[in-house]
Amino acid sequence: MARPRKCRRVCGMPRTNSFAPMGSQLCEERIIMAVDEYETIRLIDLAGYTQEECAAQMGIARTTVQGIYNDARRKLADALVNGKMLFIEGGDIDICERENAGCGRKCGQLCRKEMKDEKNKRNLGDEFDE
Structure with missing residues (x-):
């Protein structure tokens, strides 16, 4: 009997969830990347986490992170x-709840930055409405 699959903790959904080449030879083949795969790329390649730190952040084993990251x-x-x-x-x-000020080492910073960015966008919008 297989073990039940464990939920992976992520800080939030990606701001953009689709990407396509801009050339004239647009390939119609689609690649689907799961949100947990995106999160490992974000944590390891962008935030500079080790695989072990990424595993702790996501609440899963390091070997699981390694497999997700490779995929x-x-x-x-x-x-x-x-x-x-x-x-x-x-x-x-x-998904991390922003009210908890983040779920890990840099998640709180990310959540606060996103909330600040959203507030700034709203304020900028107010300036243009006048």
């Missing part, structure tokens, strides 16, 4: 090299 990088490479559309969606995830 995510393979999908990114396929999309970039072969000019395929990339969509980020789905997966067994548990």
Whole structure:
């Protein structure tokens, strides 16, 4: 009997969930990247986490992170090299609640920055309405 799949904790959904090449030779093949795969790319490649720190942040084993990360990088490479559309969606995830000021080392900073950015966008919109 297989073990039940554990939910992976993520800080939030990606701001943009689809990417496509802008060339005239648009490939109609789609690549689907799960949100947990996106989160490993964000934490390891962008935030500079180790795989162990990423695992602690997401509430899963390091070996699981390693597998997710390898799959995510393979999908990114396929999309970039072969000019395929990339969509980020789905997966067994548990999204961080912003009210808790974050769920880990840098998550709180990310959540506060996103809330500040949203507030600034609203304020900028008010200036243009006048």
